[in-house]
Amino acid sequence: MAGNVLDLRDLSPLVNQNLSFDKQIMSQRYQGSYDLQLRRVSRVPTYSRSYVKGDPTHLIDWKVYAKNDQLIVREDRDEASNIVLICIDTSETMFWPEENLAKKASVPTKWEIAVRIAFHLTYVHSKRGDRVHLLFKIPKVENGPNFLSIESNQDILNLFHILSAEMFDLNALIPSLSYARNQNSNVHLGYLISDLLDPSILDWFFKKPKSGRCFHVLSSLETELDWLQKDICYFDESSEKKEFLGSRLQQSQIYRDTIQKWKQQNRQTAKSMGIDLFEFTEKTSINQYLSVIASMLVKG
């Protein structure tokens, strides 16, 4: 269980799993984080609220009104299992920083952070009774095995244990993957964990589920430039060759401004698509992350 964890480098599926304790006990009929539309009368005070014009009158607690002259509505919705699809971007940029730099800076790769978040989310939803699937967007392997369906909470823990033992090597995960069969159907909630450096990934994923959340994972080395050295050449050769001296990057504001603009753009894009976008780095504290999760779960 969580102890003195500071940031997402120490995130594991079992971190802070005493959420929804009451809810589990309270709900006897269905389990899951999916609230059904049908409301029924309930005497449990947890589900009481003030009457709002238009509410069905049979949900009003008349006894309370007789006592207090307050219109109180008591309702309950049954839960059902959400079908949750968590997609993890496994493009080349997600495995940055590279080994030498990662060792030197003691920074994990974005992929590792993504996997930690993914497995934590998987455990949370699975604990709540949801059915969770993991989808790995592996570049250049469009028709290959990239799907993982979670049967039990123990599967999550076992898999996470294997991955962490293999230093989050993707090849350790591949034997557990299967071919995706019509993953588009009946997904209630989708999560995308990516660095969004591939601009088409949002469109690719969020056309399928109806609602979703995007976890924008970046490395702290991408957002902060203090670690750059003046005489070293920094480059990227994805679409056009770009090469900068460290001194130039540090001196000019262009990089910082560009990152800010890009983030802003992503937020706007996500908003326009009705997606919640959350930004994390490996330095994001666990508490901050958990509060995001909690707000997500409350919201439904």
Place this chain on the structure above:
Amino acid sequence: MATAVGSFIWFVVRKRRERIWIPTLRLIKMDVSPLPKLRLVKPPLIFFFCFLGCAMTMIWLTLKPKEIRYKEINNYENRTHVFIDLSPSLSIADRQQRNKLISSIYPQFSQSGFLTFSTSINLEPVSFRSEDDFLSYLNELKVQRVGTKLGDVLQKQLEIVGKIDRLVLISDEDKHSWSGFNWKVLEDKIEVLHGIVPSSDDKRNTYIQSVEPLKQVQKQETGWAVKISRNYDGETVGGSLSLAVGEKNIRARRWQIPVDLKSVEIPIRIPFDVLRENGAVFDSDILDWSISVDGPDAMKLDNSYKSYFKGFKKQVLLVSAVSGEMFLDDNVYHLSSALDILGFETQRIDKIQDEEELLDIPLWIIAESDTSVETYCPRILLQRFRNNARADSRGGLSSLPTIWLLPGSLSANWENLCHCYANLMENTGRLDRVPGYCKGLETRDQYINVLNSTGSLQIGGQTDDLLGALAYRRKRVDWGADLFAFTVPFRPSKRVGLTYDRIPTLTKTFLELSYLLGNENSEDGTIFPQIANFIPGGETSPSLSNIPRGESQLQEIAEDFLPPKWEQREGQSLMTKQGLREEEDPRDWITICVSLIIGFSLIEIVWIFSKRIISLGGGKAVLILIFCLPAFEGQTNASTRVNLVGFTYDDLSAQRLARDIAGRTSIELEPNLIQSNTIGEAEFREAWLWLADSTTFLSSGKLEEIKVWIRRGGFLVIEGVRSADSLKSFSLSSQGVWKPIPPDHEIMRSFHLLEALPPCRDLVWEGYHFDSRLAIISIPYGFMDSLLNRPSTDPCSRDMTRERSLKIFVNILMVALATDYKKDQIHLPEILKRLR
């Protein structure tokens, strides 16, 4: 320039930058200017310093630094060569005085180095072990009859003698010998001295300049014009001229040169009968002309003159039947006229006769007639042809007349002509049988084809136009036959293109081709050669020469043109020309520069090596250093030296030998001889041994050790072997064999090409062949004495020249060092080329 560019590169070329990939850089939308590829960096100081040091050293080397050194005179390393001019002009000097001059050179120069001699007749250098040998050599020298041009002959001499320090020319001041000799060129490397042979001051000379055949002589006689000249004038001089054949005087007459003339021509006419009576056979007889002078005559050698008499008679036999009008139709009328004009006596017969007397006539002109071939084709010649063909092996060809075979007309009987030609040239032997290739010949073209196909040479006409030839010539050297087969009648004819005026000219041309008429520009075979520039080793024999005119002139060259005069000075050391021994010596500077370059390179290597070893860690570093230790061992030298057993020589002799070997080959022989009395352990550590005699070998008591040593690769030379069987008992194994060294052995061609190894008495050089190599050489006499130029009691050693011994020694040395590497196929073409 290279150093400057290299220095620039040290500072400018940057190291490879570290490059780190950041994916988010792709988001930056801006024009990116390329990063600078070059920048100034500080180079690693040690390597840069080493580079600068090497570069500066090489720049200094390109300036060719040198020091002027004075070459020390070493008594046994200096070579003096004495060249004795024996040209005819020296005959006016007193022989005793000449010999006295040369003999005074011997003691003077033999003390200061190695002394060799040669003459203008024989360029092979000879050396002497004692003054007596030298004096006997000197007494045998005779003045030659050929002229000498010192420049040409010394050029060849220096090629033969090799590197020398001093050249002494024993000669006179004759302009003919010294003209064109730029001796000053030699002074860069050689000291040149001139020993002037004293001669009388009166250089007035009278001589026979030339003897040429007379052009106008009567019939039945021959004649010569003898030109007697002198090199002075101002007074009348006379004498007598005599002609002798063999030892018989044939003719004598007086002559006189007037006051104002320098030469006079004396005609001598002699009937053939007189010549025959006195035994002249007209073939290669030498006529001896001599004059006696009643006046000053410095040189007597040129008072005699030789010329050939080759049966040169102006007689022609015409074999032609008379037909038609003489002027218009006769085959040989115009030819006969032309011959008369040219001074030839013609004898005409209608048909051929087999008379021996006719064989004396040098030219037979045979015209074809319409009668049978037997009437004009000679048969008597056939027997003479056969005799000559058989006489080849016994020597001596009989002279035969030259034959001109003329067609009678353009419609001649070509088959008969061909038949006669074939009989004469192919010696078919039978006139009654026509050869197959002559049968059916009807036209001139066919006749020409036969002539051409039998190997006759075209005369006249274009080179690609066989039919345009005037005649075809065929010579049979084996029979002495010479035939001109004409293809057109030799008389004026518009059709043929021969005009009246061309007949004498053509006749003269054909007579010259037949060597029956002398050409102005060529020798007609009667003139004895006068060799003005004789170089030994060529084809010309010095005995076949009259004194060249230049030598007879006895003109002196100005003293300024001559080298420094050598004079013997009592009690004083030899004067050498100042500055001659100085030479520019760059060796010290080269040594310094090479040492610097090696030093800088070592610094770099050690620096890199030590850094790498240190980076490996302690244990591995120690291990590597252990393996490096053998590199610091003391060096082992392989040297070549002569190891003698049973000899006693001084080391000075070996110094000269080492110098000679180094001068001829690339082998550095140690100047010290290793000498011992017996064969011991120290000797078995050497690669080769030289034993004084077979007794030293057989009685050494170390035969088994010697066998082991030979099996390990030892090479043994035993000289002074008196008996062929004395060593035969020594054998290593059944595969080893004693046998005489054959002419194609590797010893004969390992360096010099030797014709033979000198035998001694009945003994030859033998070798013991073992393990596919020559292991032991047995020399039948004392070889080392002749090699080191030491007095010897062995007559075979005394007869050997040092030069020949040196060549043999070099070959033995090569075989000892490299066995039979010269037998490799790669060397064979060069060896065969030199053998040819």
